Amino acid sequence: MNDAVRVESLYKTYDNGVTALDGVSAAFASGTFTAVMGPSGSGKSTLLQCAAGLDEPTAGRVFIGGTELTATKDTARTKFRRGRVGFVFQDYNLLPSLTVEQNVLLPLRLAGKRRKDPKAILGRLGLGDRTHELPERLSGGQRQRVAVARALVTEPAVIFADEPTGALDMRSAREVLTLLRAVVHEFGRTVVMVTHDPVAAAHADSVLFLADGRLAGSLARPTAEAVAERLAHLGDLTTRIAA
Ligand SMILES: Nc1ncnc2c1ncn2[C@@H]1O[C@H](COP(=O)(O)OP(=O)(O)OP(=O)(O)O)[C@@H](O)[C@H]1O
Numbered sequence: 375m376n377d378a379v380r381v382e383s384l385y386k387t388y389d390n391g392v393t394a395l396d397g398v399s400a401a402f403a404s405g406t407f408t409a410v411m412g413p414s415g416s417g418k419s420t421l422l423q424c425a426a427g428l429d430e431p432t433a434g435r436v437f438i439g440g441t442e443l444t445a446t447k448d449t450a451r452t453k454f455r456r457g458r459v460g461f462v463f464q465d466y467n468l469l470p471s472l473t474v475e476q477n478v479l480l481p482l483r484l485a486g487k488r489r490k491d492p493k494a495i496l497g498r499l500g501l502g503d504r505t506h507e508l509p510e511r512l513s514g515g516q517r518q519r520v521a522v523a524r525a526l527v528t529e530p531a532v533i534f535a536d537e538p539t540g541a542l543d544m545r546s547a548r549e550v551l552t553l554l555r556a557v558v559h560e561f562g563r564t565v566v567m568v569t570h571d572p573v574a575a576a577h578a579d580s581v582l583f584l585a586d587g588r589l590a591g592s593l594a595r596p597t598a599e600a601v602a603e604r605l606a607h608l609g610d611l612t613t614r615i616a617a
Pocket residue numbers: 388389390392393394412413414415416417418419420421
């Protein structure tokens with residue numbers, strides 16, 4: 375199986391001296407849904423930001439679909455990212471002055487790719503009748519579905535999602551997670567999702583655990599109970615190390 379994303383020996387130390395990533399190597403196979411979990415401050419968001427090319431690691435390499443993202447610089451990297459990487463944020467990040475359709479098509483415009491008809495994708499995501507609405511008229515769950523459609527539109531090698539259900543009620547969260555599964559298993563995409571929620575992580579095919587900026591194991595075919603148990607153990611470990 376091809377890797378959609380591979381990170382090799384990633385290190386990230388911020389200007390304030392905090393080491394958020396301390397030598398992380400991991401591969402995410404194409405067509406899989408992986409959740410990234412770990413205690414607060416363990417480096418989950420930093421890993422996602424560096425893997426997506428939104429932030430630069432201090433050292434290490436990132437490959438997206440076989441191309442080394444860390445070998446490209448500035449404009450070339452932005453261009454590569456716009457074409458090959460989708461991102462879903464906790465707070466949706468939709469442009470308030472653009473309609474649903476315009477928001478969804480924006481990545482194609484930015485990537486200089488040909489415009490396409492977003493009807494099929496919006497229909498599949500249950501937004502067929504909201505195409506010309508502004509985001510402010512939509513619920514949180516609907517906004518996040520627009521964000522997922524926007525992340526899909528360039529047919530990226532990978533979609534990174536940072537706490538995509540963090541701002542949603544339980545029902546909307548379940549809808550968005552079901553959608554992310556469909557993105558992987560129907561659309562053949564690859565999703566890497568950071569979450570705090572064991573129930574959300576149980577929608578993924580596997581879970582990767584981080585603790586103190588390092589990999590701390592993985593779990594295939596996760597259940598919410600197994601994930602919660604592993605997390606509690608990691609929390610204990612971190613507390614003991616800090617003590
Ligand atoms: N821009 C930044 N500048 C300085 N330190 C940062 C920055 N971003 C994150 N950190 C620090 O890096 C470490 C890892 O942060 P990160 O946000 O990646 O962890 P996380 O696992 O996603 O945490 P949480 O679950 O709380 O969102 C933390 O100690 C955090 O305070």
